[in-house]
Amino acid sequence: MNQKIKQLAEQAGFKKAGTLFETEVPEYAMLLEKFAELIVKECAEQIELMRKRVEEYGPPPGYDSDTFRLAYNDSIDTIKEHFGVEE
Numbered sequence: 001m002n003q004k005i006k007q008l009a010e011q012a013g014f015k016k017a018g019t020l021f022e023t024e025v026p027e028y029a030m031l032l033e034k035f036a037e038l039i040v041k042e043c044a045e046q047i048e049l050m051r052k053r054v055e056e057y058g059p060p061p062g063y064d065s066d067t068f069r070l071a072y073n074d075s076i077d078t079i080k081e082h083f084g085v086e087e
Helices: 003-011 020-024 026-057 065-083
Strands: none
Touching (some): 003 026, 003 065, 026 065
């Protein structure tokens, strides 16, 4: 399980790594990790929708669409990388 996901799960009140996450119920750890990955992917998809809207309608006046596209793509990549989520 990605270290950041473990930290957030612990902050949410789940048992510490080394107990429930890794030894007691391995299926539970896999489900928790999958749940976290789905949330991260959903967030990235929302950014992707915003990027598509800018492509469709154009950026706000005075802004460059290439800059917006790069910013959205960088945001998506950064979020996925931070949480260790693959495509």
